[in-house]
Amino acid sequence: LxxxxxxxxxxxxxxxxxxxxxxxxxxxxxxxxxxxxxxxxxxxxxxxxxxxxxxxxxxxxxxxxxxxLYKNTSIQEEKYEEDFGDVKGNYFVKRGLEIAAAGNHNVMLIGPPGSGKTMMARRIKTIMPDLDKDEMMEISKIYSIAGLINNNIGIINKRPFRAPHHSATNVSLIGGGAKAIPGEIVLAHRGVLFLDEIAEFNKKTLEMLRQPIEDGEINLSRLKFYVKYPCNILIIAAMNPCPCGYFMSNIECKCTEYEMARYRNKVSGPLLDRFDIFLDVVPIEFGEFKDNNFTETSKTIKNRVQEAKNIQRKRFENSDIKNNNEIKSYQINKYCKLDEDASKIAKKIFTKYNLSNRSYTKLLKTARTIADLDLCKDINKNHLLEAFSYRKGYYKYFK
Structure with a gap:
């Protein structure tokens, strides 16, 4: 009083x-x-x-x-304990995560327990490109509404990394409640949402992610008001190939065909269609543990990611698009131009593997990011073939 x-x-x-x-x-x-x-x-x-x-x-x-007055929007270089330089082997997986960070492409990591899925997924935050001022304000508004702003900093100046447990409820993941509070997918806006053990999440909860992933926003309706939150996120999901976790590994799998099918069906086809990159994570050999050859650090990888991100900012400077993954279907021909050889290969891939329209456009957008990392104006056959190689895990486990 x-x-x-x-x-x-x-x-x-x-x-x-x-x-x-x-x-x-x-x-x-x-x-x-x-x-x-x-x-x-x-x-x-x-x-x-x-x-x-x-x-x-x-x-x-x-x-x-x-x-x-306290005005300081400069970004201090974040220091992480994790680093990709610590990761032995699995170079294909590290390359896939580099592409994901550069173009904001959703990733599914599949492999047996202990193969390094979680370890590498948590390291992706060390190679994410820096935020621009507009992105900082977007994220900070969300965290201000949620009451999660750090009083000592006053603004969110790094990309969020949210990792909800698989027991998360609909409201905690999507948002809602009486006051329509933002959920994890909103708090991860312009950052990473890591869904570890995705097959252990409630299937109905996972299905609620489909529309927000596609639209980049979530609409929450209540009796007296209506709220729209942005949720343009990079999803990194990880799962075992079967209930016991050892299918197609060097340890004998004890699961029946029915158990494996039931386990994988927890992640529906339409949800899988929202992922651009599928990475098969395998246990490394003993020799790779002993290999002391130089492994690229997160700083080296981030420099390439940042350069590709700068190319995208210049490309989309007169639009509301931030990343290659946000390219709309009607913009594919404008931004994802293929040379003659790449066009022929794209036709063969589309026909042979019976790709859906969404899968095909995601393939082209991934190839666009690979071309950006190579500093190429147009997409050539090497970019397209590398992009398609990242669907290997999908055909291995889900087809």
Whole structure:
């Protein structure tokens, strides 16, 4: 009852909305200062209580606003304990994750227990491209609404990495509840959503991901209001090839055909169709443990990823697209041009493997990213064949 102002959720979108509506000045709780001070073009006045606000408006007190403002949108290089330099073998898998990070392509990792699926999936955050200012504001607005902004930083300046447990409920994964709070897929916007042991998730929960993955947004309707959240995410999923985990490995599998089919059917065909890259993760040989040859570090890989990302930013600078994975079907001919040899191979692949329209466009978008990593303007046959090689795991386990 003393009129003191408490910190509130969602101050960043509130300040941005006030700016868009033409307000020149806004009073906010003092504890929300860092979070809102990244917005330019509007005077932000933090106050600790209502009396201070009234006295300032009446000219009875002055506030030293210059000392309060905290503006720093620079990105400090993130230091991770994990590094791809620690990973022995599985070069094909590391290359697939590099392509995924460069073009935001969804990945399915399949392999026996202990082969390194989780280890490599968690390292993808070390090679993700840096955020631009618009992306930082997009993510920060979401985290502001969720009340997850770090008070010491005031803004989200690195790509999110969310890894919900397979026991996650519909509301925790998708979002909702009485206040339509953002779920994990929204909190992972412009970052990574890691679904470890995807076959252990509730099937109905997984099916709810299909539309948001395709549209890049989630719509939550409640009795008195309607909310639309962005969820443009990179999904990394990992699963065993069968219930015991050792199908087609050097350890004998004890599962029956029925058990294997039932296990894999937990991930439906339409959901699998949302993945661009399927990586077969295999246990490494003893000799690879002893191999001390140089292995590329995350920093080296990230430099290539960042260069490919810069090419995409230039390509899509006059559109609302950020990544190759967001290219719409009607834009394929514009952005994914094939040379003559690549066109012939694309026709053979489409006919022989009876690809769906979605699978074919995803193949071309993956090839587009590989071409960007090679700094090539058009897609050639090598880019297309490499992109198709990343469907090997799909035909091995699901066909």
């Amino acid at each position: 003393d009129g003191s102002l408490k910190k509130v959720r969602g101050i960043l979108p509130i300040v941005l909305s006030a700016k868009q509506k033409g307000y020149k000045r806004i009073f906010i709780p003092y504890e929300n200062l860092k979070e809102s001070s990244y917005v330019d073009g509007i005077e932000i006045i933090p106050v600790k209580n209502l009396r201070e606000c009234i006295n300032y408006i009446n000219g009875k007190i002055d506030l030293d606003l210059s000392s309060m």
